[in-house]
Amino acid sequence: MRQTAIQMVHELAKRDSRVVFLGSDLGPGILEAMRLEFPERYFMEGVSEANFVGMSAGLAMEGFIPYLNTIAPFFTRRAFEQIAVDLCLHHLPVRMLSSGGGLVYAPLGPTHLAIEDMAAMRALPNMTVVAVCDAPEMRRLMEQSLTWPDPMYIRLAKGGDPVVSDPARGFTIGKGILVREPGTVLFVSTGVMLGQVIQAADLLAESNTRCGILHMHTIKPLDTDLLSEVAAEVSLVVTVEEGIRAGGLGSAVLEALSEGTNMPRVLRIGLPDEFPHEYGSQDTMFDTYGLKGPQIAKSVSSELASNSRSIKLTA
Amino acid sequence: MNVAVAKATPPLDARSLHLRRLVVKALEGGGRGHIGSSLSPLEIVRVLFDDIMRYRPKEPNWPDRDRFILSKGHGCLALYVMLADKGFFPEAELATFCKRDSILGGHPEHGKVPGVEASTGALGHGLPIAVGMALAARMQHKDHRVFCVMGDGETNEGSVWEAALCAGKHKLSNLVAIVDYNKVQSYGPTKVVLDMEPFLDKWRAFNFAAIDVDGHDVGELRRLFKNLPLDPAKPAAIICHTVKGKGLPFAEGKAEWHHKSKVTERDVMAMYDALGGR
Numbered sequence: 242m243r244q245t246a247i248q249m250v251h252e253l254a255k256r257d258s259r260v261v262f263l264g265s266d267l268g269p270g271i272l273e274a275m276r277l278e279f280p281e282r283y284f285m286e287g288v289s290e291a292n293f294v295g296m297s298a299g300l301a302m303e304g305f306i307p308y309l310n311t312i313a314p315f316f317t318r319r320a321f322e323q324i325a326v327d328l329c330l331h332h333l334p335v336r337m338l339s340s341g342g343g344l345v346y347a348p349l350g351p352t353h354l355a356i357e358d359m360a361a362m363r364a365l366p367n368m369t370v371v372a373v374c375d376a377p378e379m380r381r382l383m384e385q386s387l388t389w390p391d392p393m394y395i396r397l398a399k400g401g402d403p404v405v406s407d408p409a410r411g412f413t414i415g416k417g418i419l420v421r422e423p424g425t426v427l428f429v430s431t432g433v434m435l436g437q438v439i440q441a442a443d444l445l446a447e448s449n450t451r452c453g454i455l456h457m458h459t460i461k462p463l464d465t466d467l468l469s470e471v472a473a474e475v476s477l478v479v480t481v482e483e484g485i486r487a488g489g490l491g492s493a494v495l496e497a498l499s500e501g502t503n504m505p506r507v508l509r510i511g512l513p514d515e516f517p518h519e520y521g522s523q524d525t526m527f528d529t530y531g532l533k534g535p536q537i538a539k540s541v542s543s544e545l546a547s548n549s550r551s552i553k554l555t556a
Numbered sequence: 557m558n559v560a561v562a563k564a565t566p567p568l569d570a571r572s573l574h575l576r577r578l579v580v581k582a583l584e585g586g587g588r589g590h591i592g593s594s595l596s597p598l599e600i601v602r603v604l605f606d607d608i609m610r611y612r613p614k615e616p617n618w619p620d621r622d623r624f625i626l627s628k629g630h631g632c633l634a635l636y637v638m639l640a641d642k643g644f645f646p647e648a649e650l651a652t653f654c655k656r657d658s659i660l661g662g663h664p665e666h667g668k669v670p671g672v673e674a675s676t677g678a679l680g681h682g683l684p685i686a687v688g689m690a691l692a693a694r695m696q697h698k699d700h701r702v703f704c705v706m707g708d709g710e711t712n713e714g715s716v717w718e719a720a721l722c723a724g725k726h727k728l729s730n731l732v733a734i735v736d737y738n739k740v741q742s743y744g745p746t747k748v749v750l751d752m753e754p755f756l757d758k759w760r761a762f763n764f765a766a767i768d769v770d771g772h773d774v775g776e777l778r779r780l781f782k783n784l785p786l787d788p789a790k791p792a793a794i795i796c797h798t799v800k801g802k803g804l805p806f807a808e809g810k811a812e813w814h815h816k817s818k819v820t821e822r823d824v825m826a827m828y829d830a831l832g833g834r
Binding site for chain 1: 678680
C-alpha cells in the first residue's frame with residue numbers, strides 16, 4: 242500500500258505539474274525515478290517536521306499540490322499545530338501520506354505507533370481523514386486525491402496487506418462502501434480492519450448470524466447518510482478500528498447515530514486508553530487487543546448473548 | 557553590532573507619527589491590543605510598503621506581488637494601519653479592531669484581511685511558510701520576493717531554526733527574514749527569558765547573509781532593503797534593533813506594554829499626547 246501510494250505520486254506528477262513530493266529524511270532511494278525525472282519537484286528535507294509541513298503550506302498557497310511522506314506520529318504529534326494552523330485553517334490541498342498507521346511499527350515501540358492519529362486528525366476542521374484497506378484501493382484514492390480540495394491525512398498500512406477491495410464497488414472519497422448487506426449486525430470498519438471483519442462475518446454466518454459490512458475508508462467527512470440508512474434495521478452496530486476507541490471511527494459512528502431517532506446498540510472494538518506495552522508484530526498486537534477476525538467474531542457473539550433480552554434476533 | 561546602529565536614532569518623522577496615531581485609533585476601537593509589539597516593527601513595515609515591495613492594493617492576489625508575512629501576528633496593528641494607509645481596505649475599518657464582526661482580529665487572518673498572506677499568531681509558523689513560498693517562486697521562475705517579519709521572542713521556537721536550515725540549504729536568495737529585535741518579550745528582557753545572542757552569528761551559521769540595522773531609522777532601512785539580496789546565493793536575515801513601544805515614552809522598553817487586555821480612555825489620551833495629538 243505504501244509503495245502504491247508513493248509510486249502514484251510520481252504518476253500524478255507526470256500528469257500534473259502542480260504535484261510536488263516532500264519527504265522528511267526517508268529511506269535511501271525512495272521515489273528515485275521521480276527525483277530523476279522531476280528533480281525540481283522532489284524535496285528530501287531533514288528531520289524537521291514542523292518546517293516540512295509549514296513549507297508545504299507555502300508551496301500550496303502558491304498553487305502546488307504537495308504530497309508529504311513521513312511516519313504517522315511524526316506528522317500528528319510533532320507537527321500538530323502546523324497541520325491545524327498552516328494546513329487546515331488555510332484550507333490547503335496538502336496530502337500527508339502517513340507511514341505506519343495503527344500498529345504497523347509494533348516492534349519499534351509506542352513512540353512509533355499511530356494509535357490516536359485518526360482521533361486527532363478528525364478533530365481538525367477542514368481535514369479529510371482516509372484509511373483504505375489495500376493497495377488497489379490506495380490507487381483509487383490517490384487518483385481522486387489530485388482534485389480533492391481539503392488537506393488530507395492518508396493512513397498507510399504495512400504493505401502486502403491481503404486484497405479485499407473490489408473495484409466493482411467503486412470508490413469515492415467521503416462515501417462509504419457497503420461490502421455486505423446488513424443482517425442482525427452491521428460491522429463498520431476502516432483501513433485494513435476490513436479484512437479481519439470479513440473473516441469475522443464469515444465465522445458468524447456459520448452460526449446463522451448474518452452480518453453486514455460497511456467499509457468507511459473515509460472517517461472524515463463521514464458518510465452519515467449511508468451509515469444511517471444501513472444501520473436503521475440492525476440490532477447491533479460493531480465498529481472496528483486499529484486505533485484507540487476514544488475519538489476515532491467508533492466515536493464518529495456513535496456521534497452520527499446518536500442524532501438519529503432509533504439508535505441501535507453500538508459495540509466499539511479498538512484499542513484501550515493506553516500506550517501499548519509490548520513489541521512483537523502488528524499481527525501479534527492485533528491478537529493482544531482482540532482485533533483478529535475470530536476474536537472479533539467472539540466479541541460479537543458475546544455481545545449478542547449478553548444482550549439477547551434487549552436485542553431482537555432476526556437472523 | 558555595526559556602526560549604523562551605534563548612532564542615535566533620528567526622531568520619528570510626521571509619517572511615522574501618523575501611522576502610530578492610526579494604531580491608537582485601532583486600540584481605542586478595540587479597547588485592547590498588543591501595543592509595544594506593534595510599535596517596534598512599524599518603521600520596518602512602513603519602509604517595505606512605502607519603498608521596497610511591489611503590490612496592488614486593489615488586486616491583493618496579483619501573482620507578481622512581493623509576499624509579506626507578519627509571522628509575529630500579535631504585532632498585527634502595524635500591518636493593519638499600513639494596509640489601510642495603502643488602501644487595501646478603508647481606514648475606518650481600524651476602529652472595528654477586535655469587534656465581533658470585524659475583519660481585523662487580534663491576529664491577522666488570510667481570507668479576511670486583504671493583503672494578509674497567511675494567518676499567523678501561533679509563533680514560529682511564518683518562516684516555514686515563507687520558505688515554501690520562496691521555493692515556489694523559484695520553481696515558477698518568478699522574480700518576486702518573500703519578506704517575513706518575526707519577533708525576537710518568536711525566534712525561541714525550534715521551527716524558526718528548522719526553516720532557517722532549510723532556507724540555507726536551498727540558497728533562497730529571494731527570502732528575507734527580518735527580526736524585530738526589541739529585546740523585550742512577554743515576560744521580560746530577552747536576555748533574561750532566553751538570550752538569542754550572538755544573534756547575527758546564529759543566522760550566519762545557518763547559511764544566511766545577516767546584517768543588523770537600526771529598525772527605526774527609515775533612511776538606513778531603505779538603503780539596506782534596496783541593496784538586497786545581501787548575497788546572491790543566500791537568504792538574507794536583517795536583524796532590526798528596535799524599541800518596544802517606540803514613540804510612547806512611558807511604554808518604551810516595558811514588558812507591561814507588550815499587551816494590554818484593557819486600554820482605558822486615559823491610556824488613549826496619554827498615547828495621543830505622546831504622539832502630538834489626534
